[in-house]
Amino acid sequence: MKHLIASILFLATIGVASAQTKGHVSYALDFSSDNPEMAMAISMMQGSTMEMYFMPKKSRIEMSMGTFIKMNTVMDAKADKGLLLMEMMGNKTATQTKISEVKAEEKKPEIKVEVTTETKEIIGFKCTKTILRDAEGKETIMWIATDLKADLKGHQQFGNAPISGIPLEFSTSVNGMTIHFVASKFEGSVEKSVFSTKVPEGYKIVTEDELKMMGGGQ
Template identity: 25%
Template structure:
């Protein structure tokens, strides 16, 4: 059952918590919902944010996965609840581990607005072209309507100066298409960074071993 709990969620932390760049309307607390399509299947990824903290909630097979990230100090917490097995696991993610994952991600630059526009999730979005560090050409759609304080510290698209609302990313070798479905400013309350009672603390390597060494 653990084969369905992919540790690629660590990479997902970096994608989902670094997608926002500087924009116009500042929002300190709320919820983002992205539709993520990979391997022919589409899953809604919900990200709650408050201050410098974000919380991603994912249903992954038999498991409920919560990824809590502090974008200010690059630390995180991965909580996995498998009700059918009556198992709960917690993995602490250090700054060094986050930076190691960041180093594996492609570097993007040379962002250019094309002037082509459309509305996505209620926001005015413009198409941008850009390049990766291997010379590959890409495009995405982004908006300057909003700025989310929790996610301005990192930068998967550092230098873009806008919020990507439709783009593609490679997560652990799997090409994924992400489209913003909604942004709610409703209060989400405090995001707890402590390990809940009853969770077994394991390392990322131990988690990989449980799922047969998969990534």
């Protein structure tokens, strides 16, 4: 359970996302691992989803991990505010940040991007196979819809990659678990109210360091 929570909190890192257009993409998540000890954790995660909302200078990512963890990450670049809401096993926490401070702390990833000629269609969008390679040679394959323009820097789900467009299918690995994301629906409209950075009632405000400690971090 400790490794499972740490894996989920890895995806909760607050970052910067300033979209160039607007819309709502729904994703289905699938989990796998070569470690037999992860089998129970994986079974608990079935049915997980991710919702991405974006419009100019605002973004929101909602993740429902199984039935016991929910996370909402909201970025408002115009107001210089970021908010992470987490509900885990009955505990509700909120982490606030200033986007300008996040930008100052970000390190540029040493990632090489190879855009191939291979394409396929996902939920009506033409997606191009793109291969990302980090400094250690690890490869990540993303199928990117370049018709959907957004800046996804800072979001751990997308590996802080310097890409042009929105990945509609990709995988990420952490703590021995591979999470496969694939888009299932797109809507071209989004309500401004989903980008509110106000902390709802019932949430305890914690720092990013306190959040990391919840996952067994140092």
